[in-house]
Amino acid sequence: MGKSGLHLQAAALLYADGYTPTDPLYPDQWHTKNTGQSGGTSSATPPAAGIAALVLSKQSDLTPVEVRAILEQGANEIGCQSYVDHYNKYYGHGRVNANAALAAVPPPCDFDHDADVDVDDFDTLNACSSGPGGTIQNPGPGGEDCDRADVDQDNGVDLIDFATFQSNYTG
Numbered sequence: 254m255g256k257s258g259l260h261l262q263a264a265a266l267l268y269a270d271g272y273t274p275t276d277p278l279y280p281d282q283w284h285t286k287n288t289g290q291s292g293g294t295s296s297a298t299p300p301a302a303g304i305a306a307l308v309l310s311k312q313s314d315l316t317p318v319e320v321r322a323i324l325e326q327g328a329n330e331i332g333c334q335s336y337v338d339h340y341n342k343y344y345g346h347g348r349v350n351a352n353a354a355l356a357a358v359p360p361p362c363d364f365d366h367d368a369d370v371d372v373d374d375f376d377t378l379n380a381c382s383s384g385p386g387g388t389i390q391n392p393g394p395g396g397e398d399c400d401r402a403d404v405d406q407d408n409g410v411d412l413i414d415f416a417t418f419q420s421n422y423t424g
């Protein structure tokens with residue numbers, strides 16, 4: 254997630270098959286063609302995108318803004334320059350941290366994504382309840398995101414969703 258600093262081995266974009274150290278046309282230019290080292294956003298983007306995908310695999314209803322915040326807040330501040338509000342112009346928010354990002358993913362049934370499963374989440378579940386065989390209306394009567402409340406994603410909020418909610422309740 255930084256602007257510069259880390260050096261990773263990277264595949265070239267200049268060849269059809271990626272990294273091609275034995276290209277007969279450019280035998281001496283493999284390094285300058287970005288196949289040896291790559292820094293900055295070019296090398297930061299793939300791990301950041303991969304960790305974003307990992308976060309979404311754990312909780313698929315996160316918004317892009319929420320995923321970004323999870324990655325930024327969990328990033329490690331690296332380098333010698335000081336950070337202001339967890340940011341500096343050389344490294345951005347620092348080095349993205351997969352472990353911290355996954356730990357910050359909201360728990361199942363935390364519909365308002367405030368890190369607990371409590372009465373507010375229950376209110377959403379209740380408002381979105383469609384009864385046995387019914388289908389959800391989205392948004393709910395009070396503007397609730399009923400797609401989130403449909404825990405098993407079967408287009409209805411019924412006893413199965415309530416049972417799953419109960420088992421995840423933290424209070």
Ligand SMILES: [Ca+2]
Binds near residue numbers: 362364371374
């Ligand atoms: Ca909550």
Ligand SMILES: [Ca+2]
Binds near residue numbers: 372
């Ligand atoms: Ca709460």
Ligand SMILES: [Ca+2]
Binds near residue numbers: 407
């Ligand atoms: Ca359901």
